[in-house]
Amino acid sequence: MRIIIIASFADSLLSFRGALLRAISDAGHEIHVAAPGLSGKKNTIKTLASWGITAHEARISRTGTNPLHDLHTLLTLLILIRNVKPDVVLSYTAKPVIYGTLAAALAAVPKRFSLITGLGYAFTGQARGLRAGIKAVLMMLYRSALARSSLTFFQNPDDLALFRQLDLLPAGAQTRIINGSGIDVESFNLSPMPPAQSLTFLLIARLLGDKGVREYAKAAKALRKLHPNIRCQLVGWIDGNPDAISQVELDDWVASGDIEFLGRLSDVRPAISGCHVYVLPSYREGTPRTVLEAMAMGRPIITTDAPGCRQTVMDGDNGFLVPVRSAQALEQAMSRFIESPDLLARMGRRSREIAEDKFDVHKVNQVMMQEMGLI
Template identity: 60%
Template sequence: MKTFLLIASFPDSLIKFRGALLRALVAKGLSVHVAAPDISSAASVREELVLMGIQVHEIGLQRTGTNPLADLRAVLEMQRLMRKIKPDYVLGYTIKPVIYGSIAAWLAAVPKRFALVTGLGYAFTGEASGKRGVLRQLIQRLYRFGLSRCHKVFFQNPDDQALFRDLGLLSDVVPSRVVNGSGVDVAEYPTRPFPDALSFLLIARLLGDKGVREYARAAQMVKRKHPEISFKLVGWIDDNPDAIDPQELDEWVRSGTLEFLGKLADVRPAIEESSVYVLPSYREGTPRTVLEAMAMGRPVVTTDAPGCRETVEDGVNGFLVPVQSVDGLANAMARFVESPELMGRMGQSSRQIAEDKYDVRKVNDFMLSEMGI
């Protein structure tokens, strides 16, 4: 029996983003292991994984931060784990599992080493100056070293793949493939009728780079002419240098600009109760929330940015707007207010694109084939 190890930085993502992939691996007859930090405290996640027949390991990997000693300890810990379970395949996703998991797998002589770049994050967005510029240089060097130890690298959009090649972070001898995001189970996100009252929704970690501030300012512009329209926000303030200040959020809620729904374990009710999904992000891998909204038949307003632009055919299932353009975002949302008949046609197109391009089974079949499984 072949053994597969999946390395994550956040326990909840193992079920939400990789659950279907893990089930597919088990169905293929592999012995499947997962490793993630803080997974012992995520009881529901651990229990679900065990019920799936998956073996769970906790590792001391810090999801954020740049403590070199802590990161070195994590590499050595993962190396010891791999020497113990002897995986035939290792796949890491998100920055630290990709970099340090690949290095550990190389040190442990794992036969097949893969990485999935799901997005570039804080260090690759914004101005490359000051602390962010130093961090960017460090992460690029680490990527260059870690990815050179892989047998194949997966990206979630062609822009990220091209950028890594252009920057020399991925050598010409390491093959790479683009997959259609994490996919979405279209059966679990069925189409729902639109609510009676038109409303907009953004689901995201509350970071500047997610376009949360642009969403709030555009909402203010639209509400001046259409005060009855509601703008909903789902998410949480993350431990990130780019995080929204809690006072900003409080002011948006106090002024009536945004309706804050907090962090939701299940976003389907929020999508069902909204008319149009909005994501003004500066850059993504492929945004899972957009795929979920598309599957449920919602038109999308997002940015003409890497990872985002792949999900929307402008004028077909939504609108693309320039990155950081408050005016462009407000104008796109106002088009639905002034022409609500657009929602039905564009919502149907969203669902069709989700079924044709982003069905999680198609995405996972492609990845498994590319890994030789």
């Protein structure tokens, strides 16, 4: 069959969907991919071409709110899909799910699949002002698109329950919960734990308030007053999201010495290998990829008791769950590893075991391919 996969972020095609693309290609199907900014990613296009995959530029503004731009997105996707004439369309993240699914329906594509990888800015905070307006529009668009989806994948049961509660899915809609995007446990190999004389904590995320970055900075500040030798590292970047951390905030954290900012890394494995504990105080996720990467590399996890995050940690087994928005609880959980460093090895081993058993990317991809009729 011929399949087109539509994304909102070109880099995610290899980092998040590379194993899925390879599996679909190995099964003998013709693959096309579309994402904004893809035409400028020569290495990505070269890699995709080596797998027999055709790349297309898609004009999708990931964080834009201009309705005329979004209408243009719908029209350009419709033209692309009509030109490619696929048997299957798979879209992931909000705008590709909405406009890719609608365009596929208008083009009469037989099989249309949507993958909800998280709910983003509009759904993670108080629905006021701009956030409330964006949420109302998104809900209307999701209803329209998902009514035309053959099957919708969710990465955690909480997101599925919320979509049903908000009446975003039609009666009798076909859905399937999968274990996130999965993780290649061979590429993210078990890494020896560094010596525990001075602990290093690590957070990898886009620098957004909803990722819990401010809570992490507050916890780091409080913790370093008692334990000045610990290190709290941060990997990521500031983007155009309305909830983005400001450059001034980041500069203040770095200047105080409480946060070591490592910038945006193309390969996060050295950073994970150099840390003792991985931290993600996010308000809501689909299934957090960075947590899976750290688990596969054998690191204990501190994350929130929030949708998507709670699915990765068995509290007290491979890490600790803390309440959303609580810098104090986060500090206390971090302190437990300082006071009981023997937890590091035990919880790290359990993280690796859970990653292998539950989140292996090949297991996740097999489920998706079966549901899409590709194997």
